[in-house]
Amino acid sequence: MPSFYPPRRTLMGPGPSDLHPRVTAAMARDTIGHLDPEFIRLMDEVKTLLQYAFQTKNEMTFPVSAPGSAGMECCFVNLLEPGDKVVVAQNGVFGGRMKENVERCGATAVMVEDAWGEPVDPNKVEDALKAAPDAKILAFVQAETSTGAESDTEALVKLAHDNDCLTIVDTVTALGGTPVKVDDWGIDAIYSGTQKCLSCVPGLSPISFNERALEVVRNRKTKVQSWFLDIGLLMSYWGGEGKRAYHHTAPINAIYALNESLVMLQEEGLENAWARHRRNHNALRDGFEAMGLSFVVEEPYRLPQLNAVSVPEGTDEAAVRSKLLQDYSLEIGAGLGAMAGKIWRIGLMGHTSNPKNVYLCLDAMDSVLTGIGAPIESGIAVARAKQSYANADKIPHMEIPATTSN
Ligand SMILES: *Cc1c(COP(=O)(O)O)cnc(C)c1O
Numbered sequence: 001m002p003s004f005y006p007p008r009r010t011l012m013g014p015g016p017s018d019l020h021p022r023v024t025a026a027m028a029r030d031t032i033g034h035l036d037p038e039f040i041r042l043m044d045e046v047k048t049l050l051q052y053a054f055q056t057k058n059e060m061t062f063p064v065s066a067p068g069s070a071g072m073e074c075c076f077v078n079l080l081e082p083g084d085k086v087v088v089a090q091n092g093v094f095g096g097r098m099k100e101n102v103e104r105c106g107a108t109a110v111m112v113e114d115a116w117g118e119p120v121d122p123n124k125v126e127d128a129l130k131a132a133p134d135a136k137i138l139a140f141v142q143a144e145t146s147t148g149a150e151s152d153t154e155a156l157v158k159l160a161h162d163n164d165c166l167t168i169v170d171t172v173t174a175l176g177g178t179p180v181k182v183d184d185w186g187i188d189a190i191y192s193g194t195q196k197c198l199s200c201v202p203g204l205s206p207i208s209f210n211e212r213a214l215e216v217v218r219n220r221k222t223k224v225q226s227w228f229l230d231i232g233l234l235m236s237y238w239g240g241e242g243k244r245a246y247h248h249t250a251p252i253n254a255i256y257a258l259n260e261s262l263v264m265l266q267e268e269g270l271e272n273a274w275a276r277h278r279r280n281h282n283a284l285r286d287g288f289e290a291m292g293l294s295f296v297v298e299e300p301y302r303l304p305q306l307n308a309v310s311v312p313e314g315t316d317e318a319a320v321r322s323k324l325l326q327d328y329s330l331e332i333g334a335g336l337g338a339m340a341g342k343i344w345r346i347g348l349m350g351h352t353s354n355p356k357n358v359y360l361c362l363d364a365m366d367s368v369l370t371g372i373g374a375p376i377e378s379g380i381a382v383a384r385a386k387q388s389y390a391n392a393d394k395i396p397h398m399e400i401p402a403t404t405s406n
Pocket of ligand 1: 094193
């Protein structure tokens with residue numbers, strides 16, 4: 001068998017996003033032992049950088065050695081015991097996975113459903129919390145990657161606390177792209193992923209638990225059913241002043257990559273990163289709207305990092321994606337579940353979120369859609385995006401790092 005060389009793509013789907021060359025270079029450094037004092041020092045630095053990314057002082061903040069789905073599972077298995085009740089707000093695919101997690105813990109999920117493309121409705125959540133006074137936790141997704149809708153985490157966490165519930169919040173797509181403020185908002189247990197707005201390799205899941213959540217874990221009557229995700233055991237590996245007990249072997253080189261992506265986030269500054277995601281979204285939006293394409297999510301709830309765009313009548317959406325991949329080496333995402341065939345999901349996540357990619361995507365979509373005779377306004381999108389940047393340039397902002405792909 002020959003060696004594998006991946007094609008050079010521009011990743012504008014729902015994740016993974018493009019890696020910065022600094023992150024790929026970090027990944028390629030020498031592997032050292034996971035109990036090497038230098039690696040232990042790095043673990044501490046990664047924890048500190050994650051505290052910054054999450055905006056928290058929580059000691060229990062570290063990356064689980066597995067993808068975002070494992071971070072999700074880690075939150076549920078540690079906080080839930082058989083017989084518990086959880087209010088789960090669902091407005092897309094990932095809320096459904098929360099329900100699965102709740103049930104597999106032997107707990108009951110009280111579902112609060114909102115239409116796909118809508119944010120979670122705090123009024124419905126409040127009604128559900130009032131109707132289930134014995135509920136222990138409210139769980140929801142801040143940034144629904146399946147639809148591009150953002151929910152109001154601050155308001156939902158407050159509702160949960162007012163009704164004596166803790167919160168589990170999914171910020172896999174939110175973190176790094178849009179504000180996430182663990183301490184200010186009082187989020188109790190949170191998980192994220194590395195391959196979306198952090199622009200790191202897939203396969204790690206940053207999590208953070210506050211004191212309230214840890215108190216619940218300490219008072220469990222039953223053992224956490226997952227040995228690998230037991231937060232007490234994990235913390236003996238990730239925690240404690242330089243003392244580390246072997247639990248599993250951390251994915252050393254992936255941690256190098258995460259460290260580098262977090263160092264870059266710190267260099268840019270969270271507020272600048274959020275503003276950059278917003279600015280590039282605005283340019284892409286102006287371009288698409290000039291083309292005659294429309295967004296699925298209403299403006300106030302629209303995620304800048306995940307752009308869900310309706311497929312024009314009679315257009316074969318899969319053929320468009322194949323052509324983009326073939327001719328432009330550009331990946332965009334398809335709709336999931338109820339939205340399959342009806343939308344494209346265009347990610348402007350992390351390092352992918354830059355003007356070069358906005359222009360590439362608009363130009364490529366314009367050509368491909370025009371080529372198949374789709375009913376769009378051709379030849380105007382890129383100019384409209386330029387105009388959007390020209391307007392935004394009146395506001396000062398950071399330099400955008402150079403891209404990996406072309
Ligand atoms: C991608 C994603 C996940 C799952 O992350 P994986 O790393 O693919 O396991 C969970 N929740 C949301 C909102 C996501 O976008």
